[in-house]
Each structure stands twice: as C-alpha cells, then as structure tokens.
Amino acid sequence: MGLQYNSTHPMTAETVEHILITDKWCCKTCGMTELRTCPDTGKPHRRRMVRVAQEILRLIGSRTGQLVVRPPNLSASLNGRSRLRSLRRVTMNPQALLLAYYYALLPSNEVDGLVSECAQQLVELLEQLKVSGAQTNVDEEYATALLSSASLTWQEYNKKFTEDLRSLRGADRRACQEVIVNGTKEAYVAAARELRKTPSNEELQAFVGMLRDRLSRLMPREGLEEMEATMKEEQQEHEETQEEKGKEEKEEGEREENVKFQSSKPQLTAPTLLSEGNTSGSETEAPPPTIMGPEIPPDWYVDEHGRSRPIQEDSIRKRREMYLRLEFRAVKAYETVITVPEQKSDPLQEQLISSMNEAQLAILAEQCNQHPPDLQNVPRFLKLIIEGLLNALPRRLRSRAEQEIRDVLDWRIVRRSVMGSPGNIAALMRYVMGKVAEYGAPAKAEETLKLAEDMSKDLETCTPDLGTAVANAFRLMFTSIRQLHEDIAQYSLLFISQQLRGNAVTYIREFITECLPKVDQWESSLTFIRRYLNDERVKAWANSSVAISATAVTEAERKLRGALLYGFLDIMRSGGLQVNDRWHDYPTECFYFEKKVVFFAANTVQENSLLLLLSGSIATVLRDKGVDSRVVSDILKELHDKFRHLFSEQPTLSSLKCSVTSLVNEALTQRQTLSALTESEVTQLDGIVEKMTNTTGSLYVVFEKRVLSFIEGILAHGQSDPAPLGLVTDSLSRLTALLQHVLAFNWELYQPFYREMLSLITQEDAVGS
Numbered sequence: 070m071g072l073q074y075n076s077t078h079p080m081t082a083e084t085v086e087h088i089l090i091t092d093k094w095c096c097k098t099c100g101m102t103e104l105r106t107c108p109d110t111g112k113p114h115r116r117r118m119v120r121v122a123q124e125i126l127r128l129i130g131s132r133t134g135q136l137v138v139r140p141p142n143l144s145a146s147l148n149g150r151s152r153l154r155s156l157r158r159v160t161m162n163p164q165a166l167l168l169a170y171y172y173a174l175l176p177s178n179e180v181d182g183l184v185s186e187c188a189q190q191l192v193e194l195l196e197q198l199k200v201s202g203a204q205t206n207v208d209e210e211y212a213t214a215l216l217s218s219a220s221l222t223w224q225e226y227n228k229k230f231t232e233d234l235r236s237l238r239g240a241d242r243r244a245c246q247e248v249i250v251n252g253t254k255e256a257y258v259a260a261a262r263e264l265r266k267t268p269s270n271e272e273l274q275a276f277v278g279m280l281r282d283r284l285s286r287l288m289p290r291e292g293l294e295e296m297e298a299t300m301k302e303e304q305q306e307h308e309e310t311q312e313e314k315g316k317e318e319k320e321e322g323e324r325e326e327n328v329k330f331q332s333s334k335p336q337l338t339a340p341t342l343l344s345e346g347n348t349s350g351s352e353t354e355a356p357p358p359t360i361m362g363p364e365i366p367p368d369w370y371v372d373e374h375g376r377s378r379p380i381q382e383d384s385i386r387k388r389r390e391m392y393l394r395l396e397f398r399a400v401k402a403y404e405t406v407i408t409v410p411e412q413k414s415d416p417l418q419e420q421l422i423s424s425m426n427e428a429q430l431a432i433l434a435e436q437c438n439q440h441p442p443d444l445q446n447v448p449r450f451l452k453l454i455i456e457g458l459l460n461a462l463p464r465r466l467r468s469r470a471e472q473e474i475r476d477v478l479d480w481r482i483v484r485r486s487v488m489g490s491p492g493n494i495a496a497l498m499r500y501v502m503g504k505v506a507e508y509g510a511p512a513k514a515e516e517t518l519k520l521a522e523d524m525s526k527d528l529e530t531c532t533p534d535l536g537t538a539v540a541n542a543f544r545l546m547f548t549s550i551r552q553l554h555e556d557i558a559q560y561s562l563l564f565i566s567q568q569l570r571g572n573a574v575t576y577i578r579e580f581i582t583e584c585l586p587k588v589d590q591w592e593s594s595l596t597f598i599r600r601y602l603n604d605e606r607v608k609a610w611a612n613s614s615v616a617i618s619a620t621a622v623t624e625a626e627r628k629l630r631g632a633l634l635y636g637f638l639d640i641m642r643s644g645g646l647q648v649n650d651r652w653h654d655y656p657t658e659c660f661y662f663e664k665k666v667v668f669f670a671a672n673t674v675q676e677n678s679l680l681l682l683l684s685g686s687i688a689t690v691l692r693d694k695g696v697d698s699r700v701v702s703d704i705l706k707e708l709h710d711k712f713r714h715l716f717s718e719q720p721t722l723s724s725l726k727c728s729v730t731s732l733v734n735e736a737l738t739q740r741q742t743l744s745a746l747t748e749s750e751v752t753q754l755d756g757i758v759e760k761m762t763n764t765t766g767s768l769y770v771v772f773e774k775r776v777l778s779f780i781e782g783i784l785a786h787g788q789s790d791p792a793p794l795g796l797v798t799d800s801l802s803r804l805t806a807l808l809q810h811v812l813a814f815n816w817e818l819y820q821p822f823y824r825e826m827l828s829l830i831t832q833e834d835a836v837g838s
Contacts, residue, residue: 072118072170074192076279082174089167092116122163125195126223130159132213133220159220165230166191166223181237183245187226190249190283194219194256197276208266214259221252244723250287253280258300265304392584399580402573403662405566407811409669410803430544434536442535448480450543454501457550461557462508474504495528498542505549510556520545577662577818585658588825597656598826601632606785610634615787625827630816631785633659637812638781640667641674644770659819666811673804674780676716677797678773679761683712684795685772686757687733690750696743704736709796722762726755780805784812 072088073080094114096107106113172180173188198215201207225248229237237245257280264273284293365377433450436443455478459467477500502521506514524545528538569576585591601607610616611627636656643651660667684705691701715728733754734745746754760768775794782788783805794801816823 072167074170074173074189074196076189076193079174080170082171085171085174089116089118089171092118095120118167119163122166123161126159126161126163126166129216129220129223133217159223160227162227162230165227168230169226183237183242183249184226184229186283186287187222187229187245187249190253191219191222191226193276193279194222197256197260200272208263211259211263214255218252218256218259221248221255225249225252240724240727244721244727246287247723248721250284253283253287254296256280257284261300262304395576395580395584398569399577400662401565402569402576405570406573406814407662407666407807409665409807426547430540433543434534434540436536437539438534438536451478451480451497454478454543454546454550457547458501458504458553461550461554463557466508470504494539494542495525498528498546499525501546502549505553508557509549509553510560513552513556517549520549574818578821581658581661581819581822585661588822589829591656591658591826593654594656594658594660595826595829597636597654597659598629598632599830600654601636602628602830604632604635606635607631610785613786615785625831626823629823629827633815634785634812637667637808638777638784641671641780642773642777643671643675643764644678644773645765647765659822660815662818663811663815666807670804670808673800674773674776675764676713677800678769678776679716680709680712681776681795681797682761682769682772683729683758684709686754686761687729690746690754694746694750700740700743704733705796707736708732722759725762726758729758730754776801780808784808 072085093116094104095117096114098107098109104114169188169191172185173192175185177185194215198212198219201212201215225245229245257277260273260277260280264270264277267273281293284296288296365371369377371377429446433446436446455474458474459471462470478497499521502517502524506517506521509517524538524542526532528542531538607628608631610631611624616627616631637660640655655667687708688701688705691704692698696704711732712729715725715732720728730746730751737743737745760766761772763769764773776797779791779794779798779801782791783802
C-alpha cells in the first residue's frame with residue numbers, strides 16, 4: 070500500500086502522515102488521477118490506499134467476521150431465489166485502518182498507551198498476513214488464526230477510534246487490555262506452532278518474539294508462564310498423536326502392498342468389456358442430447374427460432390418495478406394485520422445524538438458571533454434542511470416541490486444576501502416553516518406560523534445575540550421538519566391502513582402468485598415441511614383436541630399445520646446450534662412475511678432464557694450469602710428491567726461481567742444491613758455469566774428448554790394458564806399471543822398453496838414407494 074510497519078526501523082509519524090496526504094486519487098472509470106471528482110460520472114474519487122484498506126477489511130470479514138443474516142439480493146429475488154444469506158463481515162472503516170499506522174508510532178503523551186498498543190498489534194498482524202500471503206504454500210489453520218486475531222484487534226481499535234481515542238480508565242481500560250491479550254494469545258499460539266514446522270524462518274521468529282514481548286508487557290508473569298506450559302503440553306500430545314498416526318499409516322501401507330501382490334497374479338478369465346454405444350440395433354433408441362455452444366448467460370432466453378437473446382432492458386425494468394410495488398404493498402398490508410413490537414430505543418443513544426446536535430449548533434452560534442461572521446457551516450445545515458424537507462413529503466408532492474425548494478435554499482444563490490443580514494436568514498426560516506405548515510397537519514399550521522414569526526423577530530433584533538438567534542432558528546426548523554415526518558407518516562398510514570387491512574389476504578396472495586416461483590420450486594419450504602411431517606410430536610399433535618378444533622379439516626392438513634407449528638418453535642431455538650447453520654434451512658417462501666416476527670421471537674426467547682438463568686444464579690449466590698428470601702425477591706425485581714436493558718446494548722463478555730457485578734453491589738449497598746459481594750462471590754458470578762453466554766453449553770440449553778416448553782404449552786397444548794416462569798412470564802405470554810396470531814394468519818394466507826404442497830408431497834411419496 071505504500072505503508073509499512075517495522076518495529077526495528079520504524080517510520081516517523083510525520084512520514085506516515087505525508088504518505089496518506091499525498092496518496093493519489095483512484096477511480097474505476099478514469100483510473101489514477103489528480104482530480105477529486107470523476108469527470109465521467111461526477112462522483113467523488115477515493116484515495117488508492119482507502120480502496121486497498123477496504124479490500125483488506127473485506128478479506129478479514131469474509132473469514133472471521135461477525136455472522137449476519139441478510140435477505141437475498143433483488144436480482145436473486147426476481148429470479149425466484151429467496152433463500153436468506155448468512156454473511157460474515159466486519160465494520161467497514163478503511164480510513165481508520167490506514168490511521169492505525171499513524172497511531173502505532175505516536176508517543177504515549179499524544180495517545181493512550183493501550184490504544185497505541187492496539188494499533189501496533191493490528192499493523193503487525195497486517196504485515197504478517199502480507200508476508201504469509203506472498204508464500205506459495207500457506208497453512209490454512211495459521212492463516213485463519215491470523216485473520217481471527219486481526220478481526221478481534223480491529224473491532225477493539227475501531228471502537229476506540231470512533232470514541233475519538235480518548236484516554237481509557239477503570240473497566241474500559243481492563244476490557245481493552247483483555248481484548249488485546251486475547252488477540253495476541255491467539256496469534257502467538259498459532260505462530261509458535263507454525264515456527265515449529267519451519268524453525269529457520271527468521272521473519273516468523275521475529276514475529277513470535279514481538280508477540281511474546283507484547284504479552285509480557287500486558288500479562289502477569291505467572292499467566293504467561295502458565296500459557297507457555299500449556300503450549301508445551303499440547304505440543305507433546307500432538308507429537309505423540311503424529312507418531313501413532315505414522316505407525317497406522319505404515320501398517321496400512323504394508324496391507325496395501327499385500328493386496329497389490331495378490332491382485333498382480335494372472336487371472337483365469339478376462340473381465341467382460343461393455344460398450345457405451347447403441348448395440349441393440351434398434352432405431353428407436355434415442356441418441357444422447359447434443360449441446361452446442363456455451364451455456365446461456367444469466368438474464369438471456371431462447372426465442373421461438375432457437376436463437377439465444379438477452380432480455381430487453383425495458384422488460385427487466387418493468388418486472389423489477391412490478392416486484393417492488395407488489396412486495397411493498399404486500400408487506401404494508403401484512404403489517405396492518407400483524408404488528409411486531411418495535412425494539413425500545415436506547416435513551417443513552419438518543420441523549421448522545423441530542424448532545425452531538427446541540428454541540429454542532431453551539432459551534433454555529435460561536436462562528437456567527439465572530440467579526441465578521443463565519444458562515445462556513447451554514448451551507449451544510451441548509452443542505453440538511455433541504456433533504457429533510459423533501460424526504461418528509463410524499464412522492465407525488467416531492468416531484469412538484471423539489472425544484473422550488475432547492476432553488477430557494479441554494480446557498481450559491483442566497484449567500485450574498487445572507488452575509489451580514491439576519492433579516493434574510495429570517496426570510497429563509499419563514500419560507501421553511503411556511504412549507505411545514507402547508508404540508509403538515511392543518512391543526513398545527515397556526516402554531517407553526519406563530520413560532521416562525523416569533524423566531525423571525527429574534528433574528529431581526531439579534532436577541533440575545535446573532536449566533537444564538539441563528540442557532541435557535543435552525544433548531545426550530547429541524548424540530549419542525551422532524552414533526553412533519555411523523556405527521557405525514559401517521560396520516561398516510563391512517564389514510565390507507567383500512568384499505569390495506571381489508572385487502573391484506575388478496576394483496577399478499579397476489580405477490581406470492583406473481584413474484585414468487587411456482588410451489589413445486591419452493592425448495593426450502595418443501596424440505597422444511599417434509600422434515601417435520603413425520604415428526605412424532607407432529608403426529609401426536611394432529612390427533613389432539615387442539616388440532617381437531619382448528620380450521621384444518623383433513624388429517625393431512627392437521628399434520629401440515631403441526632409441522633408449521635413445531636418447525637416455528639424449532640426456529641426460535643438457539644441452544645446447542647452453530648451460528649453458521651442456524652438460518653440455512655429457513656423456509657423463505659412459506660414464512661416470507663414472518664421474518665421480522667421470527668427474528669423478534671428468537672431474540673426474545675434468548676433474552677428471557679438469559680434473564681431466567683441470571684436471576685436464578687444471583688438468587689443462589691445471595692441465599693448462600695445469608696440474604697433473606699423476600700429481600701432476594703425484591704432485589705431481583707429491581708434488577709430485572711436493568712438486566713433487560715443491559716442485554717439490549719449487546720455488551721462484550723468482560724463488560725457484561727463488570728455490569729452485572731456492579732448492579733448487584735449497588736442493589737446490596739442500598740440496603741444498609743447488607744454488604745457487597747466478596748471476591749469469591751464475584752468470581753462465582755463471573756463464571757456463571759461466562760457459562761450462560763455460551764449458547765452451545767448445557768447450562769443455557771436447560772433454561773432455553775424451559776422457556777420453549779412454556780410457549781409450546783400454550784401454542785400446542787392449549788394451556789390457558791400455564792405454570793408461571795418467574796419474572797419473564799409476562800414477556801413470554803405477550804410473545805406467545807403474538808405467535809398464535811401469526812400462525813393463524815399464515816394458515817389463512819397460504820391455504821391454497823399448502824394444499825398444492827400436500828399434493829406434491831403425496832405424489833412424490835407414491836412414486837417413491
């Protein structure tokens with residue numbers, strides 16, 4: 070890339086800064102250039118090293134990134150492929166990756182020592198990946214370990230980069246150090262194993278030495294010695310295993326030699342030779358099909374004359390527009406019938422966004438109060454006003470009003486009249502507020518215009534000063550536009566929701582018929598149904614009173630409905646499953662509109678399983694401490710909502726341990742008669758937290774099974790008042806009521822398609838028998 074890191078002869082920070090600043094612009098259309106924007110497309114160019122850094126992050130993410138579930142691409146959906154995609158990815162911030170080379174060289178008085186250590190670890194791993202990638206033969210296990218360590222270090226470094234590399238203290242410092250140590254350990258173990266294979270590799274020796282030096286700085290001596298002792302034991306076990314394997318291979322080779330010797334003896338009769346040609350003499354025997362030319366490219370077809378042609382662009386456009394239109398209408402219709410609870414907004418995040426906005430307005434006020442006023446940030450605020458106002462309007466109004474709004478608020482036109490004239494800024498503000506009153510709720514129009522008039526007077530009289538008045542004007546415009554968004558969205562939904570609800574089944578079935586493939590091509594759904602039709606739970610349910618009272622008439626329909634029920638329950642299960650394979654078999658056709666519900670239900674099951682497990686573990690620790698049962702119950706009720714909020718923040722394991730301990734200690738110290746947790750109790754609680762977050766472990770599986778049994782009791786067995794399940798009972802009851810509604814509506818929607826599926830399965834079973 071032009072950047073490199075060498076711990077023995079490091080570059081200076083100024084050199085790295087110069088390389089980054091003088092890096093050439095790069096464009097896929099016009100190549101290397103000195104221009105900031107592309108003359109052909111008008112899009113801004115990117116630095117060459119930024120593109121390279123982005124490819125590096127994609128490489129790291131593709132092998133060891135966090136697994137995310139994404140819907141299929143639109144082009145795949147148009148071609149009838151609707152299977153969910155499981156992708157691995159890391160956070161993309163290529164500029165931050167390049168600056169790691171800069172922060173790795175800064176002295177400790179300019180950047181926190183741990184942040185510099187994290188940056189050094191990251192660039193050292195990148196250098197080693199570059200060296201390994203240049204070799205002809207690369208050990209896959211070693212490369213994966215380097216990529217995994219780089220991914221872990223990158224996530225921590227990027228997190229600190231987004232926090233403006235502020236100094237670390239307390240729990241944040243310990244958590245950061247733990248991440249760096251874990252990443253370094255992983256790379257050190259893999260590099261030491263690789264060095265044993267090629268002990269003469271000097272570059273690898275230097276890399277292992279750097280990693281050990283870092284561990285000696287960040288780890289206690291006893292921990293490092295224990296780790297190295299464990300590595301030696303593993304090496305001895307590996308050598309013994311290899312020795313046994315060599316003996317087995319030698320014996321196997323001897324056996325093969327004996328077999329070859331026996332087979333080399335002359336045979337009494339020659340084997341029969343069979344011809345693959347037509348030897349029957351019959352003219353009716355069909356010749357093998359002849360394929361001429363290459364395969365037809367994607368989006369091509371064969372016309373009536375046998376010629377392959379590309380599909381006309383106009384037909385693709387129309388097909389795409391129809392797909393998007395019908396899908397949008399079907400999804401909105403479904404949402405009027407099934408309402409998925411929205412995730413609660415994070416008040417801390419809202420407070421952070423609000424404080425950032427206020428900080429930007431404070432900077433604007435300070436700049437406007439200079440002599441002469443500095444208006445360099447006004448164009449950016451005006452652009453936000455334009456985009457916010459246009460995005461709030463419905464499409465039919467947006468096309469008519471867009472040019473006028475852009476012309477009136479165009480900074481290139483109004484900048485001269487605004488310079489030194491608060492009255493002209495007031496005129497712009499009155500125009501924006503007038504548009505808000507025109508397009509917003511009529512009941513709020515008078516109030517909106519009154520606010521605009523009052524603010525206009527403050528601007529013209531510079532009350533209390535020019536900067537504050539301008540900042541207040543922009544604050545009022547942003548608030549009014551945000552309210553306009555909400556008013557138009559609510560009005561639009563109220564206006565069409567009744568029509569959508571009344572025609573939901575028609576609209577959704579139209580989308581399924583027109584845009585999804587034929588039922589016999591529903592690969593994932595047919596496989597899903599077949600898997601559960603012969604399940605013992607489904608057979609028992611099909612003959613139960615709950616199934617007989619349902620709308621399914623025949624026994625085959627009852628079994629199919631039972632397959633959907635128990636399949637849905639199993640989709641919500643995460644215990645004992647690998648993340649990579651969990652969503653691979655999702656029936657994307659028959660649960661096309663239920664994706665949001667499924668993900669919400671799976672998250673709710675996991676969250677309540679963890680809450681149930683954590684509450685029980687804390688209760689055990691407190692009772693062993695001698696705390697009265699009623700006090701334990703009060704503490705758990707007090708901590709329940711705090712733990713739920715804590716899980717919603719998706720904390721790391723180390724921060725989760727610290728947060729749980731601090732919340733329990735806070736609840737104990739509020740009661741003057743109780744003491745905080747001892748060191749041994751904290752260690753016991755940390756061990757429980759570490760075990761419970763492992764969803765493949767037996768502890769989590771046990772508690773998740775209790776949660777799913779509660780849901781199954783209501784859905785499958787018709788229990789109206791099941792045994793309560795602690796503090797998570799209300800949450801699970803609400804989830805179960807939602808799932809009952811979802812499964813009933815799914816059966817109503819897909820009935821004709823399910824009957825066709827049953828017919829296909831019956832025919833296939835008859836042919837197979």
